[in-house]
Amino acid sequence: MAVLERSDLEASPLADLHAIADQLGLDGFRRLRKEALIDAILGEPGGADLPAPASEDEDGPERAEAAQRPRRRRPTRSRRPAADGGDSDERAAPEPAPRDSRRRPASEDVAEGRVASGVVEVLGNGSAFLRVQPPEPSDEDVYISAAQVRRCELVSGDEVTGPVRTPRRSERYPSLVRVDTINGASADTVSDGARYDDLPVDYPSERLALGSKDPTLEAIEWLTPLGRGSRAVIVGGRHAGKTETLRKLFDALSGREDLEVSVVLTGARPEEIGQWREGPVQPVAALSLATSADTQDQAVERAVEAARRLAARGGNALVLIDNLDGLHPHAARKALAAARNLHDGGSLTVIAAATSPLGGETTVIALDAALTSTGRQPILDLVNSGTLKPELLVGEDGAAAITKARAEALEAAS
Numbered sequence: 001m002a003v004l005e006r007s008d009l010e011a012s013p014l015a016d017l018h019a020i021a022d023q024l025g026l027d028g029f030r031r032l033r034k035e036a037l038i039d040a041i042l043g044e045p046g047g048a049d050l051p052a053p054a055s056e057d058e059d060g061p062e063r064a065e066a067a068q069r070p071r072r073r074r075p076t077r078s079r080r081p082a083a084d085g086g087d088s089d090e091r092a093a094p095e096p097a098p099r100d101s102r103r104r105p106a107s108e109d110v111a112e113g114r115v116a117s118g119v120v121e122v123l124g125n126g127s128a129f130l131r132v133q134p135p136e137p138s139d140e141d142v143y144i145s146a147a148q149v150r151r152c153e154l155v156s157g158d159e160v161t162g163p164v165r166t167p168r169r170s171e172r173y174p175s176l177v178r179v180d181t182i183n184g185a186s187a188d189t190v191s192d193g194a195r196y197d198d199l200p201v202d203y204p205s206e207r208l209a210l211g212s213k214d215p216t217l218e219a220i221e222w223l224t225p226l227g228r229g230s231r232a233v234i235v236g237g238r239h240a241g242k243t244e245t246l247r248k249l250f251d252a253l254s255g256r257e258d259l260e261v262s263v264v265l266t267g268a269r270p271e272e273i274g275q276w277r278e279g280p281v282q283p284v285a286a287l288s289l290a291t292s293a294d295t296q297d298q299a300v301e302r303a304v305e306a307a308r309r310l311a312a313r314g315g316n317a318l319v320l321i322d323n324l325d326g327l328h329p330h331a332a333r334k335a336l337a338a339a340r341n342l343h344d345g346g347s348l349t350v351i352a353a354a355t356s357p358l359g360g361e362t363t364v365i366a367l368d369a370a371l372t373s374t375g376r377q378p379i380l381d382l383v384n385s386g387t388l389k390p391e392l393l394v395g396e397d398g399a400a401a402i403t404k405a406r407a408e409a410l411e412a413a414s
Helices: 004-009 013-023 034-042 063-069 146-151 186-189 216-221 241-255 270-277 292-311 329-337 369-373 389-413
Strands: 079-081 088-089 110-121 129-133 142-144 159-165 231-235 260-268 285-288 316-322 341-343 347-354 363-366
Touching: 004 034, 013 034, 013 146, 034 216, 110 142, 129 146, 216 241, 216 389, 231 241, 231 329, 241 260, 241 285, 241 347, 260 270, 260 292, 270 285, 285 292, 292 316, 292 329, 292 341, 292 347, 329 347
Parallel strands: 231 347, 231 363, 260 285, 260 316, 316 347
Antiparallel strands: 079 088, 110 129, 110 159, 129 142, 341 347
């Protein structure tokens, strides 16, 4: 595996650091502050003398599994995951294990030399499961921590092998100790590749054909064309039709074998969340308008990070975000900036709804609320819309036609 870098560890949440420490067999790591824990993981002075833990590990696969199940709440009792994967009442803290049972090397946790192989399914919280009987879940599946997912740049569909440790007392699933191979190649070879941000980038040059008879989508396809790697924002005031247009774009672009589509709902209306969940593709995150900006930032970052890993492997990813208004400005710009057309490689396209452009877009799709409210089509505000270097997507004649149409729209508006 690639060497752990302090900067990567400092950027990781505490839960992921706990997962790494657990894999390394460090005892008492839950009692450490973050800096001391990082020192311990790196084997640096200051992190070697670890205090004994108050109880055995209760994080990991059970928490990841619980995140995928509907939550049941009781008004007066807190709940924690039980050993069988269900819920149990937490009336008292569990008794600590005998001290001599805590200080054992990590190798003793390996399940009798078991090596697991299967297909990765990345979850919405950044962790994953190794499905040993894909695509269906089974009791033999193996938990993969979010830290390993990021470190090895795993994406759903990767075929992975690696040794497994037995479940701890509060866990239902075994955990992957390390990733040995990814799609038949050494994990070291895969993870040591060039960083996504360092890969050469081209302007979008392969148009995303929509093939829709909807008047607004037809106008978007030829007057504000989208391509693989586009950074596109659908903008407009209240009730301009941003969400509906994004939904129509999803319908036009989903279901393609050469395009991995994911949807993130942030600050959405409850009714909209329900409509998306009834569709063929489940959102990787569905957060209502009551959700905090920090939570929305994290949901979008996880979805974009997974898409970045796919693009770096040569795949084509599309992330649809509805919408960016509830995110912190830096997080919104970071999500949009991740889109790019990699030279001789894959692509990541981001199409997001927002009240106004953020800056740095390759395509702005502006909608006219007046047209929307009166039922006229298309609802595209061509004067305030546009695509950088449209000739790369629709040719010189197509670009000339766009210029002419914009001039006519501007003249009509004046």
